[in-house]
Amino acid sequence: MNVIWRKIRPLIRGGYRIFNGFNGFMYDFKRFLFYGGWVENLSDKETRNYNSVMAYHGLEKSLSYKKRNPTSGWKNAERVFARLKIANSIGEYGYHDKAAKQVLQKFLDLPPNKDLAKSKEMRLAMNKMDFESKEEHGALVYPETSFRKGILNKPEDFFFSRYSLREFNGKVVSDEYVNRAIRLAMKTPSVCNRQAWHIFHTSDKDTIQKALHYQNGNKPFGVNAPNLLIISTDLKAFFAGAEHYQHWIEGGLISMSIMYALHSLGIASCPLNWSQTPKMDKALRKVVNIKPNQTVIMMMMVGYPDDVNKVCSSTRRPLDEVLSKLELK
Ligand SMILES: Cc1cc2nc3c(=O)[nH]c(=O)nc-3n(C[C@H](O)[C@H](O)[C@H](O)COP(=O)(O)O)c2cc1C
Known part of the structure; x- marks a missing residue:
C-alpha cells in the first residue's frame, strides 16, 4: 500500500x-485579452501615451545616431503625428503626448527634413496644438566623463551590503524618502521607454495589514511592517501578442531598482512574492485601489534597520554555475 x-x-x-x-x-x-493594449484604442489617454512613446522613441533613436540615414524616420514621424492629432482633437494630454510633440518638431527641423513639404504641413498643424513639454526630449550629447559618474569606489560595499530585512526598527519612512527612491528607481530602462509602472505606497497600519493578509510569505514578521509598497505594471502598455510577458519583466526590473534605490538612501526592504492564485489576486483587488489593467508584480516591506539585525545569509552560488561562454552549436 x-x-x-x-x-x-x-x-x-x-x-x-x-x-x-x-x-x-x-x-x-484573460487579463491580457481584456486589459492589454492590443486593440490600440488611441482615444484612451493612457493607451495612446504608451503607444505614442513607442513611435517617438524611434525618432529619438534616429536623432541620436552619429551617422544617421537622412531619409529614415518618416514612418515613425507619421505615427507620432497621427497620435498628436488624436490628443489634440480630444483635448486631453499625457506626459508622452507632450514629449512626442517636441521630438517630432526636432525631427522635422533636421536639415534633410526642414524644407520638405510634409514637414511644413506637419509643423503648421502642430503650431495650432496648444500643449508643450517643459523638459528636453530628443537626443543628448553625453560625454564619457558623465558615464563615469556612475563608477563606485567599492561597488562590493554597495551590492553586498543589501540584505532583505524582515524586522525593522519601527520608524516609518517618510513620503519624502520613498518618493526620492521611486524617482531614482524610475531611471530603470523599459521597452521603448514606456515606463508602464505604477507603485502604490502606504504607511497606514490598517491598509498594510489588510493587503499583507493576502500575501503568503510575510509571517510572522509582516505585522510590524512600517511601510508597504505594491509594485504593478500596466497591461495597457503592451500591444504586440509577443509582449504578453513583458509586463512581468518590466515589473521585475523596477522592483530591483527600488530596492537598490532604497538601499542607497539607507533604507531596508524585503520583497514579498506575488506568485498568487487568480483567487487571491482577485481578493486583493477587492480591498485596495489597484486597477484591473494593473498587474501586481510584488509587495515590498520597507523600513529602517535596527542597530543590530539578524538576516538570512542567503549565500550566492559560485560564478561557474551561473556564467558560461556563449558559443555557437
Ligand atoms: C520576487 C521575490 C519574492 C520574495 N518573496 C519573499 C517572501 O514572500 N517572503 C520573504 O520572507 N522573502 C521573500 N523574498 C526575499 C528572498 O528570500 C531573498 O531575496 C533571498 O533569500 C536573497 O536574500 P537577500 O535579498 O537578503 O540577498 C523574495 C524575493 C524576491 C526577489
Whole structure:
C-alpha cells in the first residue's frame, strides 16, 4: 500500500500543480485579452501615451545616431503625428503626448527634413496644438566623463551590503524618502521607454495589514511592517501578442531598482512574492485601489534597520554555475 501511495502521490501533487499553472495561464490570458493594449484604442489617454512613446522613441533613436540615414524616420514621424492629432482633437494630454510633440518638431527641423513639404504641413498643424513639454526630449550629447559618474569606489560595499530585512526598527519612512527612491528607481530602462509602472505606497497600519493578509510569505514578521509598497505594471502598455510577458519583466526590473534605490538612501526592504492564485489576486483587488489593467508584480516591506539585525545569509552560488561562454552549436 505504502509503495503504491509513494508512486501515486507525486502524480497527484504534480497534477494539482499543473492544474494550478494552467488556471494561472488562463487568468493571465484573460487579463491580457481584456486589459492589454492590443486593440490600440488611441482615444484612451493612457493607451495612446504608451503607444505614442513607442513611435517617438524611434525618432529619438534616429536623432541620436552619429551617422544617421537622412531619409529614415518618416514612418515613425507619421505615427507620432497621427497620435498628436488624436490628443489634440480630444483635448486631453499625457506626459508622452507632450514629449512626442517636441521630438517630432526636432525631427522635422533636421536639415534633410526642414524644407520638405510634409514637414511644413506637419509643423503648421502642430503650431495650432496648444500643449508643450517643459523638459528636453530628443537626443543628448553625453560625454564619457558623465558615464563615469556612475563608477563606485567599492561597488562590493554597495551590492553586498543589501540584505532583505524582515524586522525593522519601527520608524516609518517618510513620503519624502520613498518618493526620492521611486524617482531614482524610475531611471530603470523599459521597452521603448514606456515606463508602464505604477507603485502604490502606504504607511497606514490598517491598509498594510489588510493587503499583507493576502500575501503568503510575510509571517510572522509582516505585522510590524512600517511601510508597504505594491509594485504593478500596466497591461495597457503592451500591444504586440509577443509582449504578453513583458509586463512581468518590466515589473521585475523596477522592483530591483527600488530596492537598490532604497538601499542607497539607507533604507531596508524585503520583497514579498506575488506568485498568487487568480483567487487571491482577485481578493486583493477587492480591498485596495489597484486597477484591473494593473498587474501586481510584488509587495515590498520597507523600513529602517535596527542597530543590530539578524538576516538570512542567503549565500550566492559560485560564478561557474551561473556564467558560461556563449558559443555557437
Ligand atoms: C520576487 C521575490 C519574492 C520574495 N518573496 C519573499 C517572501 O514572500 N517572503 C520573504 O520572507 N522573502 C521573500 N523574498 C526575499 C528572498 O528570500 C531573498 O531575496 C533571498 O533569500 C536573497 O536574500 P537577500 O535579498 O537578503 O540577498 C523574495 C524575493 C524576491 C526577489
